[in-house]
Amino acid sequence: MSNELNTEHVRRLIALARDEDLGAQGDVTSRLLPPHLLDGQGRWRLVARDAGRFCGRELLELLIAELAPQISLRWIGPAEPRGDLARGSAVAELSGHVGQMLAAERTILNFLQHLSGIATLTARFVAAVAGTGAKIYDTRKTTPGLRTLEKYAVRCGGGHTHRTGLFDAVLIKDNHLAGIPTNRLAHAVFEMLSRLSTLPATPAFVEVECDGLDQLAELLKVVGIDVILLDNFETDALREAVRLRDASGLRGKVELEASGRAGLDTVRRIAETGVERIAVGAITHSAPILDLGLDAA
Numbered sequence: 001m002s003n004e005l006n007t008e009h010v011r012r013l014i015a016l017a018r019d020e021d022l023g024a025q026g027d028v029t030s031r032l033l034p035p036h037l038l039d040g041q042g043r044w045r046l047v048a049r050d051a052g053r054f055c056g057r058e059l060l061e062l063l064i065a066e067l068a069p070q071i072s073l074r075w076i077g078p079a080e081p082r083g084d085l086a087r088g089s090a091v092a093e094l095s096g097h098v099g100q101m102l103a104a105e106r107t108i109l110n111f112l113q114h115l116s117g118i119a120t121l122t123a124r125f126v127a128a129v130a131g132t133g134a135k136i137y138d139t140r141k142t143t144p145g146l147r148t149l150e151k152y153a154v155r156c157g158g159g160h161t162h163r164t165g166l167f168d169a170v171l172i173k174d175n176h177l178a179g180i181p182t183n184r185l186a187h188a189v190f191e192m193l194s195r196l197s198t199l200p201a202t203p204a205f206v207e208v209e210c211d212g213l214d215q216l217a218e219l220l221k222v223v224g225i226d227v228i229l230l231d232n233f234e235t236d237a238l239r240e241a242v243r244l245r246d247a248s249g250l251r252g253k254v255e256l257e258a259s260g261r262a263g264l265d266t267v268r269r270i271a272e273t274g275v276e277r278i279a280v281g282a283i284t285h286s287a288p289i290l291d292l293g294l295d296a297a
Helices: 007-022 057-067 098-128 147-156 182-193 213-219 235-247 267-271
Strands: 041-048 071-075 090-097 135-137 170-172 206-210 227-231 255-259 277-279 292-296
Touching: 007 057, 007 098, 007 147, 041 098, 057 071, 057 098, 071 098, 090 098, 098 135, 098 147, 098 267, 098 292, 182 213, 206 213, 213 227, 213 235, 227 235, 235 255, 235 267, 267 277
Parallel strands: 135 277, 170 206, 206 227, 227 255, 255 277
Antiparallel strands: 041 090, 041 292, 071 090
């Protein structure tokens, strides 16, 4: 298992998925097979039915160990843990106990298809901004319980992790600042940041959201902000935000993150404004699966 993932956490997720599928009775359909077939030996190929970015090389080994320990695995491709697949290409060959594979097949595919779909969509966004200097970041818009795996899939696609949860970084959003007039914004944020030392651990970064250029101008006065989130800014406003930040002498000290309005058809224009970061919730909450199959060989 990659050191990017907590093995025990992933095991718990696999156990939940197994229990959800098998319940108390197990695979009742497969139990109707003649015993010599159910307990016999089979061989299957994991095949890409669509082209995309495979995510789950480390995960598949753990899935088999937990769900079908009498199944052996032989990798065929891709050679890289985060490699691309052509349509129709084989990923791996699995062989062993038929009954175990029949019971584990759907759970294995559910994990791999979902994560590979996220990695594939992320890779498309990353390719769309190539050469601009902007990086694609995920958000907390994830499936409850699957966040660590989904963020891992984003990294498999070449994207970056924003924050894991509410516990590891500070993001002061508009709801935290509701009712504060713009001319008091810098003072209010400064007061909040003065209490950073009371937190149980040093946050990975400090980010503050703004809704307009007037708020940005106030935030640029505050020392201690690492990232300013520009929420739903049009591209001209993003360009002006970059100019204001640079004119304040804060390039290389305060990064700008565009959030909202980012689709595959717009993300290049956003990146070309000069922002360093683009948050894309769609890469986790709206990624279609990458179609994979376990076909009898």
